[in-house]
Amino acid sequence: MWRRFAHLSLSISRTKLQSLQDPTVLKLINTFSSDAGNDGVASSRKPFITFVLGGPGSGKGTQCEKIASIFGFAHLSAGELLREEMSSPSENGELIRNVIKEGKIVPSAITISLIKRGINSATSDKILIDGFPRSEENRIAFEKIIGVEPDLVIFFECPEEEMVKRILGRNQGRIDDNMETIRKRLKVFEDLNMPVVEHYSSKGKVHKITATGTVDEIFERVRQVFASLRYLKAFLSF
Numbered sequence: 001m002w003r004r005f006a007h008l009s010l011s012i013s014r015t016k017l018q019s020l021q022d023p024t025v026l027k028l029i030n031t032f033s034s035d036a037g038n039d040g041v042a043s044s045r046k047p048f049i050t051f052v053l054g055g056p057g058s059g060k061g062t063q064c065e066k067i068a069s070i071f072g073f074a075h076l077s078a079g080e081l082l083r084e085e086m087s088s089p090s091e092n093g094e095l096i097r098n099v100i101k102e103g104k105i106v107p108s109a110i111t112i113s114l115i116k117r118g119i120n121s122a123t124s125d126k127i128l129i130d131g132f133p134r135s136e137e138n139r140i141a142f143e144k145i146i147g148v149e150p151d152l153v154i155f156f157e158c159p160e161e162e163m164v165k166r167i168l169g170r171n172q173g174r175i176d177d178n179m180e181t182i183r184k185r186l187k188v189f190e191d192l193n194m195p196v197v198e199h200y201s202s203k204g205k206v207h208k209i210t211a212t213g214t215v216d217e218i219f220e221r222v223r224q225v226f227a228s229l230r231y232l233k234a235f236l237s238f
């Protein structure tokens, strides 16, 4: 069982922290103080899990790399893990290829087993899970198998035409970066991924980031969210 993540070995009192009146900090105090321990991953300590969501091409991967390098998070991209699995001699390779080519969602059991392996081998207990959960089915299966909810959800909001422009300029040779698959991915995003964003919004876990502008302008918005985590960390021993 994971130990309480920030098991209240506070250097100052909870009351004093709450007197700071910063809504992000208050939300995180509640998050850190709740015991969501489970045996879903093989760590004695519950990792701090951030889901990073947004439409295809909204800049999730780009921003995650910066968050990882500046704030010391491990970055697990669900799409990247699936592409690696697809290219390895895996029994699921053909299935994954067909699903990705169609812009659909790979069965949760496959994706979650890759994520679980990633969490277990991560060198940081702060984890970014990029591009997951992509559907309510993904979300419910993760919460059941891993046994925790995310501590934080970042949602990149970006207009469709900007996402399409970025994907078409990405040039990574991906089998799904063509106009026919992009259309399907945008529809899957609206139909299946937005309900996940709405679910976590209703739980007060979502930080919505306007994902237009330069990479650095967007990162400045992201940085503020993570800077408040770091600020909180100064008061908590974890």
Ligand SMILES: Nc1ncnc2c1ncn2[C@@H]1O[C@H](COP(=O)(O)OP(=O)(O)O)[C@@H](O)[C@H]1O
Binding pocket: 054, 055, 056, 057, 058, 059, 060, 061, 062, 063, 166, 167, 169, 170, 171, 211, 212, 213, 214, 215, 218
């Ligand atoms: N703010 C931005 N402005 C212009 N291009 C961007 C921006 N952020 C990312 N890109 C580029 O857009 C493409 C998609 O970004 P990526 O991070 O792969 O998005 P996602 O992971 O959400 O699909 C990449 O080629 C990336 O370099």
Ligand SMILES: Nc1ccn([C@@H]2O[C@H](COP(=O)(O)OP(=O)(O)O)[C@@H](O)[C@H]2O)c(=O)n1
Binding pocket: 054, 055, 056, 057, 060, 061, 077, 078, 079, 080, 082, 099, 100, 101, 103, 104, 105, 106, 107, 111, 130, 131, 132, 133, 134, 138, 176, 185
């Ligand atoms: N949780 C996930 C994540 C990705 N995928 C598949 O992998 C594809 C690429 O995901 P990705 O996250 O790399 O794509 P981008 O949003 O980064 O462009 C998706 O369109 C899905 O087909 C999935 O099935 N389940």
Ligand SMILES: [Mg+2]
Binding pocket: 060, 061, 077, 079, 131
């Ligand atoms: Mg990506």
